[in-house]
Amino acid sequence: MAEEPAEIRRGRGQALIDLAREDLELYGVGELEERIEALQAEIARSRAQMQRKQAGRAAADALFSKRD
Template sequence: MFEDLEPRAKRGAAVASLSREDLDLYAVEELNERIEALEAEIARVRAAIDSKNSRKSAADALFNFGR
């Protein structure tokens, strides 16, 4: 309930904070795990883009059907 009262983080804030993090503090294995997590996030974002493009194409086809 109280979390509803807190301001939302700006879009992209998480990615921006990742780019400022000091990587010297991480071991090689931790860095490899970070890469795996980032690659999974990239795949998730690409899937979202594909989904949006598919919906847009379907809408375009529907509304441009008779032209």
């Protein structure tokens, strides 16, 4: 039995690069509105993740900072 070839792993951020290169002329107004909503949701998700990371960093800094 032949094994299926493994999927090629895409680089980090490659999906965003591919998305930015997409030809928007092919979309209708409604589709563009849906695309904008999806992108705004992704921005909100990215910001929430960034805030979690900043909070974790602040907690670590507070824990390991020098105390006089």
